[in-house]
Amino acid sequence: MRDIVIVGAGGGGPVVAKELAARGLDVLVLEAGARHLRPEEEWTRLEDDTNDPITGRFRVGPSRREEAPWLRDFPQNSFVWQIAGVGGTTLHYFGNCPRPPAGAFAGYEGADRAEYDTAHVFPFSYNELRPYYEWCEETLPVRTAPMGTKEAVFFRGAERMGLTHQTWKDLRGPAYRAQENAILQPQGTAGRTDDPARLLFPEARGCTFCGHCFQGCLEPRHAPRNLKAKRSTDNSYVPMMLTADAWSPGGRAAELVTDAYVVRVLSEPAGSRTAARGVVYRTPDGVLHTVEARVVVLAGGCVENPRLWLNSGLPNPNDWVGRGLTEHHLDWVVGTFDEYTGESKGAGSNCRLDFPGYGGVENVCLPPALQAFAFAYSDAGMSGYYDNGAGVGPQGADTLGRLVGDDLKTALGDVNKLLTALVVTDDDVQPENRVTRSAIIPPDPHGPVPRVEVRHRARTARTRRNREFLAARSAELLRLAGARSVHRLDWAPLLLHVQSSMRMGLDAADSVLDSTGEARWVDRLFVADNSALANAAGGANPTLTTQAVATRTAENIFRRYFGGDPWVATEAPTSSIDDRVTQAVLARGL
Amino acid sequence: MSVSEEPFPIRRRALLGGAAAIPLLLAFGGGAGEAAGLPPIDDAFDGLVAFLVPGGDPFSVRQGETSTSDGGVAAGAGPALQYVYDQAIPYPIVGRPFDLNLPGAAAVAAILNLVAVEVAPAAALGPFAAAFANLSFADKVEVFRRLAEPGLADGTPVRFILDTLPTLAAFIAYSEAAVFDRATNRLTAVPVGWRISAYQGIGEGWNEFRGYYRGIDRVPD
Numbered sequence A: 001m002r003d004i005v006i007v008g009a010g011g012g013g014p015v016v017a018k019e020l021a022a023r024g025l026d027v028l029v030l031e032a033g034a035r036h037l038r039p040e041e042e043w044t045r046l047e048d049d050t051n052d053p054i055t056g057r058f059r060v061g062p063s064r065r066e067e068a069p070w071l072r073d074f075p076q077n078s079f080v081w082q083i084a085g086v087g088g089t090t091l092h093y094f095g096n097c098p099r100p101p102a103g104a105f106a107g108y109e110g111a112d113r114a115e116y117d118t119a120h121v122f123p124f125s126y127n128e129l130r131p132y133y134e135w136c137e138e139t140l141p142v143r144t145a146p147m148g149t150k151e152a153v154f155f156r157g158a159e160r161m162g163l164t165h166q167t168w169k170d171l172r173g174p175a176y177r178a179q180e181n182a183i184l185q186p187q188g189t190a191g192r193t194d195d196p197a198r199l200l201f202p203e204a205r206g207c208t209f210c211g212h213c214f215q216g217c218l219e220p221r222h223a224p225r226n227l228k229a230k231r232s233t234d235n236s237y238v239p240m241m242l243t244a245d246a247w248s249p250g251g252r253a254a255e256l257v258t259d260a261y262v263v264r265v266l267s268e269p270a271g272s273r274t275a276a277r278g279v280v281y282r283t284p285d286g287v288l289h290t291v292e293a294r295v296v297v298l299a300g301g302c303v304e305n306p307r308l309w310l311n312s313g314l315p316n317p318n319d320w321v322g323r324g325l326t327e328h329h330l331d332w333v334v335g336t337f338d339e340y341t342g343e344s345k346g347a348g349s350n351c352r353l354d355f356p357g358y359g360g361v362e363n364v365c366l367p368p369a370l371q372a373f374a375f376a377y378s379d380a381g382m383s384g385y386y387d388n389g390a391g392v393g394p395q396g397a398d399t400l401g402r403l404v405g406d407d408l409k410t411a412l413g414d415v416n417k418l419l420t421a422l423v424v425t426d427d428d429v430q431p432e433n434r435v436t437r438s439a440i441i442p443p444d445p446h447g448p449v450p451r452v453e454v455r456h457r458a459r460t461a462r463t464r465r466n467r468e469f470l471a472a473r474s475a476e477l478l479r480l481a482g483a484r485s486v487h488r489l490d491w492a493p494l495l496l497h498v499q500s501s502m503r504m505g506l507d508a509a510d511s512v513l514d515s516t517g518e519a520r521w522v523d524r525l526f527v528a529d530n531s532a533l534a535n536a537a538g539g540a541n542p543t544l545t546t547q548a549v550a551t552r553t554a555e556n557i558f559r560r561y562f563g564g565d566p567w568v569a570t571e572a573p574t575s576s577i578d579d580r581v582t583q584a585v586l587a588r589g590l
Numbered sequence B: 001m002s003v004s005e006e007p008f009p010i011r012r013r014a015l016l017g018g019a020a021a022i023p024l025l026l027a028f029g030g031g032a033g034e035a036a037g038l039p040p041i042d043d044a045f046d047g048l049v050a051f052l053v054p055g056g057d058p059f060s061v062r063q064g065e066t067s068t069s070d071g072g073v074a075a076g077a078g079p080a081l082q083y084v085y086d087q088a089i090p091y092p093i094v095g096r097p098f099d100l101n102l103p104g105a106a107a108v109a110a111i112l113n114l115v116a117v118e119v120a121p122a123a124a125l126g127p128f129a130a131a132f133a134n135l136s137f138a139d140k141v142e143v144f145r146r147l148a149e150p151g152l153a154d155g156t157p158v159r160f161i162l163d164t165l166p167t168l169a170a171f172i173a174y175s176e177a178a179v180f181d182r183a184t185n186r187l188t189a190v191p192v193g194w195r196i197s198a199y200q201g202i203g204e205g206w207n208e209f210r211g212y213y214r215g216i217d218r219v220p221d
Helices: A013-022 A048-049 A128-137 A149-161 A237-242 A305-310 A370-374 A406-411 A461-481 A543-562 A578-587 B010-019 B043-054 B060-063 B075-086 B104-119 B121-125 B138-146 B157-173
Strands: A001-005 A027-030 A175-178 A256-259 A260-271 A275-282 A288-298 A333-334 A351-355 A361-363 A418-425 A434-437 A450-453 A485-488 A526-527
Touching: A001 A013, A001 A275, A013 A027, A013 A237, A013 A418, A027 A288, A048 A370, A048 B157, A128 A288, A128 A543, A149 A175, A149 A275, A149 A361, A149 A418, A149 A461, A237 A256, A237 A578, A237 B075, A260 A288, A260 A305, A260 A526, A288 A305, A305 A434, A333 A370, A333 A461, A333 B075, A351 A461, A370 A406, A418 A461, A450 B104, A461 A485, A485 B010, A485 B060, A526 A543, A578 B075, B043 B060, B043 B075, B043 B104, B043 B138, B043 B157, B075 B104, B104 B138, B104 B157
Parallel strands: A001 A027, A001 A288, A027 A256, A288 A526
Antiparallel strands: A175 A351, A260 A275, A275 A288, A333 A418, A333 A485, A351 A361, A361 A418, A434 A450
16 A cells, blocks of 8 residues: 555646655655656647647647547637646746735735635635745745846836836735746856757756747756756656655655556545545556555646546535636737837746736747737637627727737737737636536546536626736736737636636535645545635636645645654755755656 | 549548447437538638638638738648647537537538538539638638627537637647658748748747846845
């Protein structure tokens, strides 16, 4: 019997694995997708080859790309940008690690406390979680982002808005700032030359401004895996969990098995309750494998976790498994400039606006095909032709909706004369936004497939208010920065930031997890990814909060089931770029 | 482009046969439709990518919206997009609202062509094999307006599929899909999408570092 089996090697699972492997526990991580062990040889950074959501390397599907993706039932205009495989969706995240507003947590008494989703706060205070943020920020590590041309243009607009320049981490009010990013800062030749021959490690260290965050980070070339610039978990927590014996006294390396799709959580009666005792996973040859473990941790994501729970027949007495999905009600506002903006170069996003209680706005760097995707994705019809009854306005933009034909081609005439603003809304938990099992698409070899329902046009008044406010601020910023024209998309649901489908909460009537991250009705079963979050993290990019909560959950597991003491308050974290990690990564070919 | 294209590629026959074992009732109360003949797929997809990204090709000329620079057809986006939908919809779509019993790109083409004929009956007469490809630009917009109408396919995966069409067509047209050799992991030509967006292509890094805003490279709590 293993000590811990973790389902999923994305943004959250490797955090628990790393922390408990460092304590010497026997940890097994099962990942349904690909290993991505040699990115310099395997990845092209080309957009279709990498990002095509159906056929690309980064998709929700098997590692064998000639096979079809794993099907999901989306009964509305929507899209998903999740990834199966080691690193999960952090493979294309931008490393943005803002701390969330304290108003998203229990016990907040600030003057703006009514501005948040007060019915669904985290079941502990921000101050209680704060040490875990600090722990993760040093582990990844998180640092203040550098500036490229596109950031200089963005900052120009932000300055003219009259906002405060924030030079601290905790949110105190509306402000603009450089992102706090889990991306190693540029050193040596990185960011200072176009010459690929001079961008090899160690001459170049940290971010080379290549512009391919969304295609996975392999820069600088020749760098050990844990010294790649972006701290997606494949470059940070996964190398740490696999080398825990090398950098943690008493540590024990975790084991990772990929192409291992968990199809069932095993459980047994425990008195009047139910307890998890392991999992069953399926390999591509069709063989089912059973793993027994003292504790099971679900970290397969907001869509897969509820599916696995329901397919396993685990209890769901309040019917909240899969409910309360939040996805930041994202939107996209674009400015077209007469000047060079460097839009396709640099890190994914290095600057942002924050409006606590509303959410945030950040700049985004994308190559042309993804820009085209973003330009042609909307719930508001085709720009200039019909609005599909969307009921939203341009909020200061010149035009609204999908761009097609000459309009699209003109807008994308020079990708480096755009500046894009991603609206990240603090959206409310709504029970009708949920993951269930499809009655329409046939089951696949892993069981009934998930159905993801988002009632895009039935958001709460606060959610709608927040998004319209942020779209207006985006248009304002772009104009003040000098945009010749501004276009708003009104995106349909784009499942890029997804949270809270297995939410923890104060109230047992509307949550799946208690305040420790353990399932309310199944002992020894924890959830440790974005789905465990109580709400939309106040509109902050969710990964850092997920990793902080997962670190706290790891402590709770260690304390409750292994008789150990917590460590975050008493120890100093080891950085994922620590030389002991590097040497072990090199020695083990990781 | 082909005015009289081969309507029954072998791979689609195989796909249809293989998928027929799992017919899918996609809408409420709809019975399995009769197996339909395969629609003209290539022209429908070229008509679609010309709509999103016009160029100087015959499909763009036909729709009455052209461009002096290459568009989606020259980019080879039509065939590449077909492959995507064959992967995305491995099951036949049957039942309301379209009663097709077709999978993949064939289903997409059939839907576009069905609605195209509703919008402009003369579109069935050519010159292209696909009615959608014979529409004017404004009539193509009308096809999408009708397909997007709330209520048409709400609650079914068809709703999702329909709304992906312009989005994925635009994505593919600006990507390298048609000029990438997966066997060698190399490009066979500069993608059209890169040229028409002035994109400099994949790089290991750029001389773009402009320092830290106001010199701040580390902030306290």
